[in-house]
Amino acid sequence: GAGVSQSPRYKVTKRGQDVALRCDPISGHVSLYWYRQALGQGPEFLTYFNYEAQQDKSGLPNDRFSAERPEGSISTLTIQRTEQRDSAMYRCASSLDRYGQEQFFGPGTRLTVL
Amino acid sequence: GESVGLHLPTLSVQEGDNSIINCAYSNSASDYFIWYKQESGKGPQFIIDIRSNMDKRQGQRVTVLLNKTVKHLSLQIAATQPGDSAVYFCAERRPNTGNQFYFGTGTSLTVIP
Numbered sequence: 423g424a425g426v427s428q429s430p431r432y433k434v435t436k437r438g439q440d441v442a443l444r445c446d447p448i449s450g451h452v453s454l455y456w457y458r459q460a461l462g463q464g465p466e467f468l469t470y471f472n473y474e475a476q477q478d479k480s481g482l483p484n485d486r487f488s489a490e491r492p493e494g495s496i497s498t499l500t501i502q503r504t505e506q507r508d509s510a511m512y513r514c515a516s517s518l519d520r521y522g523q524e525q526f527f528g529p530g531t532r533l534t535v536l
Numbered sequence: 537g538e539s540v541g542l543h544l545p546t547l548s549v550q551e552g553d554n555s556i557i558n559c560a561y562s563n564s565a566s567d568y569f570i571w572y573k574q575e576s577g578k579g580p581q582f583i584i585d586i587r588s589n590m591d592k593r594q595g596q597r598v599t600v601l602l603n604k605t606v607k608h609l610s611l612q613i614a615a616t617q618p619g620d621s622a623v624y625f626c627a628e629r630r631p632n633t634g635n636q637f638y639f640g641t642g643t644s645l646t647v648i649p
Contacts, residue, residue: 426579455637464625464639465580478634513579522635523568527579 424448426528428514434534435504443499443531447516453477454497455515455525456489465513465527471497472520504535548646555613557643559626564607566628571600571611574642575622583611583624613645621647 427446435441447454453472457465467481473494491497501508511532515525549555567588572580584595586602593600599612609626623642
């Protein structure tokens with residue numbers, strides 16, 4: 423079956439622009455996690471959802487970052503007024519249960535802010 | 537071969553040998569742990585998990601050991617193969633922070649044919 427997909431795979435934007443990153447989880451998966459991963463580091467938690475409800479957004483760096491999952495399936499991570507320090511790999515993962523066990527990761531979106 | 541995780545992030549082993557990758561975690565409340573394998577250019581791939589009420593769990597060629605006393609987790613890979621070359625991350629779930637998962641820095645495993 424299809425795994426977690428993310429789009430776009432690569433995004434280059436200019437500083438100050440807004441970007442929207444999309445995650446399409448495995449069908450039927452309850453929880454959806456967003457992570458940011460720097461080169462050579464492990465994923466860093468940003469936020470997660472159970473169904474459409476955002477359970478925890480304490481990992482979002484600041485209020486320029488937001489996420490939604492309005493119908494409990496596809497999720498969008500939005501970064502407003504991008505800055506160079508936002509450049510990173512953004513990864514999405516989904517899990518069948520609400521506790522985030524056995525998460526399946528997507529291929530990620532490589533964001534580069536010029 | 538054996539690594540000490542954060543202190544020795546690179547591990548090289550001969551094909552056919554057993555590998556041991558170590559991970560220290562910091563939160564005594566963590567109740568669930570996962571090992572992930574990440575190949576170059578790909579997302580992390582689930583390998584095996586263990587709950588805090590267990591001290592050992594075995595999968596196919598892999599074994600995870602959990603020592604809660606010293607907050608230490610290890611991944612043992614039997615008969616290491618070239619396809620095992622990757623970066624390995626441990627992740628802990630901290631229930632006192634909701635269901636956030638915290639990942640370690642990772643250990644790069646290189647298998648020498």
